[in-house]
Ligand code: SF4
């Protein structure tokens with residue numbers, strides 16, 4: 324295998340025999356464990372692969388997955404969606420956002436509903452598509468409803484950069500970018516109080532891989548050091564995940580607690596420094612961001628720096644955007660699922676009142692959400 | 705949101721700072737604004753996210769990983785084979 328082919332990158336990391344090979348090694352290693360290990364995959368991309376490739380079936384009983392906060396779409400609180408809805412309803416605006424946000428219910432309905440009622444809502448594949456929409460609609464204010472973890476944040480700042488450099492006057496931003504390490508701390512802290520009652524705790528993390536492509540692996544350094552939780556940054560392919568699990572088990576059996584990178588083909592220690600510089604240039608940390616199901620998490624979100632307030636839709640429209648917090652559906656246990664305290668099928672309305680076609684909670688909304696993954700691949704459980 | 709599949713760079717439009725990439729036979733464009741100038745070349749493997757190239761795939765590391773995986777396979781097969789032989793040796797039905 325002298326030269327890499329695109330095919331190797333598709334098939335090589337999905338090879339069923341290699342997955343089986345890792346399953347054997349994991350089973351051998353797991354026999355040496357002194358207690359069961361709960362591994363949280365923070366990222367919805369991992370949850371999706373784990374379910375799609377039926378990985379829980381291949382693992383011994385003393386290895387459990389805990390499904391973490393997952394995706395930017397899952398954690399978007401209703402009040403932020405309401406903001407988008409209200410902005411979209413204005414006569415002179417076009418609201419632009421990424422496709423996944425389409426079905427997420429706010430308290431007035433989803434953006435899809437807003438569009439059905441005549442609001443101009445556009446779903447784009449890339450933030451850059453906003454440029455074309457703005458150019459074709461010079462008399463409209465185009466508002467980019469920006470969502471996403473660290474993975475997606477630099478793409479928004481790249482659009483901001485272009486808007487400023489090209490002096491485009493009709494693009495504005497509603498920023499909802501969130502950051503992973505802060506919520507991981509929150510999950511560890513909130514877990515510990517409940518260890519006894521839930522008999523469930525996070526022993527190790529699979530590091531969200533694409534987040535780390537941007538940030539570098541360095542953002543997880545404090546977890547082994549200060550919180551005594553190993554982190555292995557893993558790719559999204561099933562072989563990547565299996566290898567990372569093996570790496571975690573070896574750490575436990577060898578008495579190590581470290582940050583390791585399985586996904587070296589894309590993740591370096593420092594990450595993408597150009598992307599980081601762009602974020603630094605335009606954004607600063609907001610004091611709080613409310614995560615759907617998890618509540619307020621300090622310093623876990625970004626906002627535009629004050630000098631760019633002229634681009635900030637939240638600032639410009641502050642008169643008409645509500646500030647009250649909104650509770651979730653009372654039967655929805657997304658909060659517990661995101662904290663790793665419950666599994667989707669423990670929700671009493673899972674698959675009945677709440678399904679992908681009629682989602683009541685965020686975990687069912689995004690195709691990468693834990694409930695959606697259980698619904699789709701549940702027969703593999 | 706970002707189950708990105710690896711892509712191969714087939715063309716670069718310097719003026720627009722955009723790469724044309726091949727993802728499983730599908731051709732599409734991706735912005736190069738998050739990459740150093742001249743960092744991405746034709747023939748490189750890259751990871752895309754919402755219309756941008758996020759990073760180059762380190763070929764050497766990818767090849768190294770695939771090599772290790774193959775070794776695991778080979779080793780396991782050998783072990784499996786030995787196991788099968790041993791089981792066969794101990795087989796009570798063979799009649800000594
Ligand atoms: S890294 Fe991608 S898949 Fe994972 S949570 Fe972030 S956006 Fe979702």
Ligand code: SF4
Pocket residue numbers: 654655656657660667670671672673674677678682683684685686687688694
């Ligand atoms: S099944 Fe629906 S209501 Fe229940 S936890 Fe999941 S998203 Fe929430």
